[in-house]
Amino acid sequence: MPPVTRDAALTRARILRAARTEFMRHGYSGGRVDRISKAAKSSDRMIYYYFGSKEALYIEVLEGVYTELGAAESALTLDVSEPEAALRTLIAFTWNYYLAHPEFVALLANENMHRGRHITKSVKVKQLSRPVLDILDRILQEGMRQGIFRPDLEVKKVYLTMAALGYFYLSNRYTLSTFLGDDLMKREQCASWQEEMTRVVLASLKP
Amino acid sequence: MPPVTRDAALTRARILRAARTEFMRHGYSGGRVDRISKAAKSSDRMIYYYFGSKEALYIEVLEGVYTELGAAESALTLDVSEPEAALRTLIAFTWNYYLAHPEFVALLANENMHRGRHITKSVKVKQLSRPVLDILDRILQEGMRQGIFRPDLEVKKVYLTMAALGYFYLSNRYTLSTFLGDDLMKREQCASWQEEMTRVVLASLKP
Amino acid sequence: MPPVTRDAALTRARILRAARTEFMRHGYSGGRVDRISKAAKSSDRMIYYYFGSKEALYIEVLEGVYTELGAAESALTLDVSEPEAALRTLIAFTWNYYLAHPEFVALLANENMHRGRHITKSVKVKQLSRPVLDILDRILQEGMRQGIFRPDLEVKKVYLTMAALGYFYLSNRYTLSTFLGDDLMKREQCASWQEEMTRVVLASLKP
Amino acid sequence: MPPVTRDAALTRARILRAARTEFMRHGYSGGRVDRISKAAKSSDRMIYYYFGSKEALYIEVLEGVYTELGAAESALTLDVSEPEAALRTLIAFTWNYYLAHPEFVALLANENMHRGRHITKSVKVKQLSRPVLDILDRILQEGMRQGIFRPDLEVKKVYLTMAALGYFYLSNRYTLSTFLGDDLMKREQCASWQEEMTRVVLASLKP
DNA sequence: AATGAATGAGCGTTCATTCAT
DNA sequence: GATGAATGAACGCTCATTCAT
Structure with a gap:
């Protein structure tokens, strides 16, 4: 051809x-x-x-999805002066990004099965900034300053909570659907979970 | 030989x-x-x-890990009259089970990558009871009755929250370690996260 | 079981x-x-x-089909005093035997592909009498004596002609059906060929 | 290597x-x-x-031997104005072709054992012309016109007779040699059979 | 007399990859 | 800059057969 x-x-x-x-x-x-x-x-x-090689191609794919996520995070414009609203927006962004980019979720899962064997070989991924931690940190700092969040928050833990709630739901959709007997990917189920995870994150920040 | x-x-x-x-x-x-x-x-x-066949063997492996988890859940004895303590125990159990059975986490991740292709072929897995939902439901019911939990809890959502927080931390340990710059599997890090996830779940249940 | x-x-x-x-x-x-x-x-x-062993089983199968054919030939009762009628009967017998015993035809074909490798290992097959040559010979002798057959007939050649016409039609039915565009195994086609092969054999014996 | x-x-x-x-x-x-x-x-x-695949290779082999036979038939030049001589030539050609191409005989036999499973998958074989029927038909028509052949001849039947007599002798040489006690492949035996089969075919056409 | 457990050798096929121009 | 030809090593799987009781 x-x-x-x-x-x-x-x-x-x-x-x-x-x-x-x-x-x-x-x-x-x-x-x-x-x-x-x-x-x-x-x-x-x-x-x-x-x-x-196949592996080099795979690594470049990996770099691509990380780069794109970083770019999307950078493009986020949040009004940090209203921490709760900003956090809602960030959670929504994260959730929607996972939803819109199943390849990101799948590739991470696979990479973890391989114990991060390929990602550690990428210089580029290491150099990549992941703006989300900075953004989240600014939100939390302002919230703590305003006294609407607990004063002892750690940004990494809050990030883990937020990411976990969104990622797990999507990464494990097939086994969960079998186990829970629902189709988790139905529109209203997804929307319902987004609300729930937002509620959980916010509740965990309360003073 | x-x-x-x-x-x-x-x-x-x-x-x-x-x-x-x-x-x-x-x-x-x-x-x-x-x-x-x-x-x-x-x-x-x-x-x-x-x-x-390789696939039949794989399916039997899958059935095995599900069966064992179910058995472990069944063996749990909880005093439901103290809902908060019971919940702490259940969260600890789930977390420790994931920790002690990395094969369970890894196999679920892989199965999800394959869109549940193999698990749906197993009759046995479908017939398996997963007692955790019942246990959790009894805890929540009692907590709501005592008024120490929000009255509008849904067992599936609480389960998802609890599972997500534990599972994600472990399933994504490699990419997270790279991203967050910590070794998440260090003993104190794990202990710290167990506390944190317990705190998050409990906070999300408060009235 | x-x-x-x-x-x-x-x-x-x-x-x-x-x-x-x-x-x-x-x-x-x-x-x-x-x-x-x-x-x-x-x-x-x-x-x-x-x-x-598989081969010993195969050889015993081979011996079986040969033995059965020999027995069937022995059971034939022909009135040799009317050579043409007797020959018609013998041709019909041979044809019908092939028709009723596709395994005989198929096994011979396979054995020939293997250059007779297995049949030569059977002592029993070698010892087996194949009465058909004797029967055919008696018919031909009487026909020659009566002057209704050519005087220079050789029993082996007449046998080959008779066997070839019946065997080939059946052994090659699939490739022939493709080539000739007919289904050779339809009842009327078979009957028609039986007539034709009888005609050919008899024509070849005429003085 | x-x-x-x-x-x-x-x-x-x-x-x-x-x-x-x-x-x-x-x-x-x-x-x-x-x-x-x-x-x-x-x-x-x-x-x-x-x-x-192995099967695709096998099919292409099959197509090859059919194509070559068709080409050889096409290359035949016969003077149809002398039907009997032409027929002798055609019989000789067929016989010699089988003799020179044992692979053709063997592959047909094998294909028939498989009930034509592979040959039916070949589009090419279906499209192939097999000129022999046309050639034979022209010979028979002229012979009937001249009155030296029976007027009711059918080309397919004559073809079957000719093909059967040559093919069977060669395809079943091993079992026949055992049965008849001769080595059918000796030069003089082959020559003798070619004469015999020519005689039989011609005798079957006589008015 | 009968059989469940076990196997070495080989099957057709596919893998990521390199050669050579 | 681009590609058709070629490959060693392994893949999942099946073969007829033997072991051990």
Whole structure:
């Protein structure tokens, strides 16, 4: 098959996108180079031409999803002077991001199964700033200053709580649906959980 | 190689245990039949003799971890008359179970990556009771009756909160350690998080 | 599964019959020991208990079909004083035997693919009389004596002609049906061919 | 091992030829992929690279032998104005073709054992013209016009007779040699049978 | 007389990857 | 800059068969 385009950057991008989907669905071990090249309307050979190896491609996918999340967090504009409202917005953002980017959730899960083997190889990921902690910290500081939050809050713990409540619900949707007997992905179920997790986080901050 | 034993049940059990470890570490796709047979001091052939296929073996592993969790939950004895104490015990149990059974966490994560493809094939898992919901429900009912909990609690949501806080911390330990710059698995960190998640759950139940 | 019967001879016979069907359908290489044991409602182990090996079983199947054909030929009663009528009967017998015993045709074909490797190992097959040549010879002798057949007939050649016309039609039915565009196994097609082959044989004997 | 050549067409052809021999000798089930790749001085992997599967390779072998026979038939030049001579030539051609191409005979036999399972999957075989029927038909028409043949001849039946007499002798040579006590493949035996089968066919056409 | 347990060798096939131009 | 040809190593799985009682 002749290449779809002669534009190297485009071919590269198509491969990267196809790889993201493939690794999301099948993990690193289950991901197949030939399925990626086929989905990208390219060839196995080009993957090695552009990326060098399956693992290097996987790492670049990983870097991509982290970069995108960081960019999205940076784009957030919050009015910190109203800490509770700002926090609601941040929780909503986090939740919606997970919801809109199942590949992020899936890739993290897979990476953890591999004990972070690939992510530790990425220099780029280490250098990446993750603005969310700063944002959250500013919100908490202001809330504590105003006396509407407990004075002994630790930003990491609050982040863990927020992330856990959103991530777990989505990452474990299949086993949870079986166990709880509901389809957790129905629109109203999702909305209901968003409310609930917001309530839980806020309750945990009360003085 | 001569057989380690001619006891069928033992051979079977050794394979099953080896498979659990293998699938925990590498997932279903990454799990290797020959590594399992070697670890079980048996042969590839015996895996097919006793289980029929890699997938059937995987499913039986899945059934095993679910069964064991159910049994452990059933063995819990709680004094429901003191709801808060009972809840603390239940949270501690859940947390310690995840901690002591990393294979449970890993296998669930992997199964979710596969969209529950294998677990839905298991008749046994469907028939399994998961006592935790009943236990939690009894605690909540009594707490609401005593007026120490909010009157509008839903057991499923409280369960999700409790499970999420424990599970996420452990399932995502590697990416979180990178992100937060701490080793989350250090003893004091774990203890600290157990306290924190207990605090969060209890705070979320307050009237 | 408990054995269907404790009668050794019966079990043995069931295996032999199942093997005949299996080897007819799949040949020697394609024949599977476990399919045979399953079809015979026995176990692989019993096949080795009674027959020793797959090949020995195959050879016994081969001996069986040859023995049965010999017995059927022996049971033929022909009035040789009317050679043409007798020959018609013999042709009809041969044709109908092939038709009623597809396993005979299939096993011969398979054995020839293997260059007679197994049949040459059977002492029994070598000792077996095949009465058809004697019968045919008596018919031809009488026909020549009466002057209604060519005087220079050779029994082997006439046998080959008769056998070829019947056997080929049936052994090659699938490729022939594709090539000729007809279903050769339809009742009227078979009947028509029986007439034709009789006509051809008789024409070839005319003085 | 370094490749014998980097010419794709050549590698492909070597595999195809080796496969033909392998499947002739052992049938489809008995044919071994690694024996083929070894005989072709290639590797198992290349068989899958070029053909996709053992079955696809087998089908292409089948298509090959059919195509070659069709080509050989097309190359036949016969003077139809002398029907009997033309027919003798056609019979000789058919006989010699079977004799020179034992793989054709063997592959047909094997395919029939499999009930035509593979040949029916080939689109190419279906589209192939088999000129022999046309040629034979022209001969018979002219012979009937000249009055030297019976007026009620059917081309398919005459073809079956001709093919049967040649094919059966060769396809069943091993069991027949055992049964008749002769080596049918000796030169003079073959020549003698060619004469005999020609005599039989011609006798069957006489008015 | 009968059988459950066990196996070495090999099966067709797929894997990520490199060669050579 | 791009690609068709080629591959070693492993994959999940099946084969006929034997062990041990």
